[in-house]
Amino acid sequence: MTDSAAPAIPPKQEAAGIDLSGFKLISQGAEARVWEGTYLDVPAVIKQRFSKKYRHASLDTKLTQSRLKQEVRSILRARKLGVPTPVLYYVEHDAASIYMEKVQGVSVKEALQGKQLDQQGLHTLLRAIGRQVALLHDGGLIHGDLTTSNMLLRAPDSELVLIDFGLSYNNTLAEDKAVDLYVLERAFTSAHSALGKLFDDVLASYRQHSRMWCPTLNKFAEVRMRGRKRTMVG
Ligand SMILES: Nc1ncnc2c1ncn2[C@@H]1O[C@H](COP(=O)(O)OP(=O)(O)O)[C@@H](O)[C@H]1O
Ligand SMILES: [Mg+2]
Structure with a gap:
């Protein structure tokens, strides 16, 4: 997981040989950065949560992971309820990142x-x-x-x-x-x-x-x- 002071580099899927170097930062929030680019040939965004320096390290990891999980669950749950949400492409747990449809x-x-x-x-x-x-x-x-x-x-x-x-x-x-x-x-x-x-x-x-x-x-x-x-x- 990256932290807020680290340079803003998009997460990598090296194991799968997928190159995410073309991704551009489009939003820097208090808890997450959002990147825009092409993933498996489709326009995508990656929302990456980062750790907060002032939070205790292991507590921080737990909190980040639980927010990530909650976000993924809620996106799917909302869709099930008939509320349009971005299509999810991939969740990279270690990098606290959600890959999803770029809503144009x-x-x-x-x-x-x-x-x-x-x-x-x-x-x-x-x-x-x-x-x-x-x-x-x-x-x-x-x-x-x-x-x-x-x-x-x-x-x-x-x-x-x-x-x-x-x-x-x-x-x-x-x-x-x-x-x-x-x-x-x-x-x-x-x-x-x-x-x-x-x-x-x-x-x-x-x-x-x-x-x-x-x-x-x-x-x-x-x-x-x-x-x-x-x-x-x-
Ligand atoms: N799936 C998406 N498609 C297009 N733009 C997006 C998408 N997800 C996020 N964004 C853009 O990134 C911004 C920040 O994302 P958001 O999930 O709201 O994070 P934050 O918690 O930092 O507000 C959004 O306001 C929107 O402009
Ligand atoms: Mg927002």
């Missing part, structure tokens, strides 16, 4: 900030978001990091694809679903302040598609209230 297209964040979407396209997108989150939640999966950067629109038909399941976990509690929705609402109001009201469309679709919408949306109202109080005090 823009993020929802880019789409919302750009000018390409007309009213109808926007409405369709917001409804798709509400529906997919409802499918995850009804299947007992909490995404854990619902932001508009973690949602991609796959070209050419703009299918909504969810990514970044590193913080996902299994849970059926209304409270956890509500917090998941609240994180998403905050992402909407912060990155897309002019579009804050659009979240109503997401919620309306969630309500329509989730069997358990009632306790979840009640909790959501509470969580929102707590959030507002915190903002007023702090």
Whole structure:
């Protein structure tokens, strides 16, 4: 496993004789780097977790491995629930790396900030978001990091694809679903302040598609209230 201070070199599949030297770094996050290139003749990304210097070494390895496993499981689980996720190509356990389909297209964040979407396209997108989150939640999966950067629109038909399941976990509690929705609402109001009201469309679709919408949306109202109080005090 690499650490955050090590030079950014993509993982290698030397044993299989596969050359990954053409991979380019496209994202450097707090816990992972994402590389883009061609794997077995198809456009692919490699998401590689790195260790954190300040964490105890063996604890760190355990944590990195468990996040990796959780991410892989959740990607597959989400797909089983009917939520599009990148196709997985390979998991390189020792290098804490996931090889997956490169989703060709823009993020929802880019789409919302750009000018390409007309009213109808926007409405369709917001409804798709509400529906997919409802499918995850009804299947007992909490995404854990619902932001508009973690949602991609796959070209050419703009299918909504969810990514970044590193913080996902299994849970059926209304409270956890509500917090998941609240994180998403905050992402909407912060990155897309002019579009804050659009979240109503997401919620309306969630309500329509989730069997358990009632306790979840009640909790959501509470969580929102707590959030507002915190903002007023702090
Ligand atoms: N399968 C993918 N296809 C296309 N782009 C991706 C894919 N996975 C990740 N990315 C890009 O890399 C960025 C970071 O990946 P992400 O899984 O969200 O990691 P982080 O935990 O660092 O946010 C994403 O916001 C997206 O732009
Ligand atoms: Mg992300």
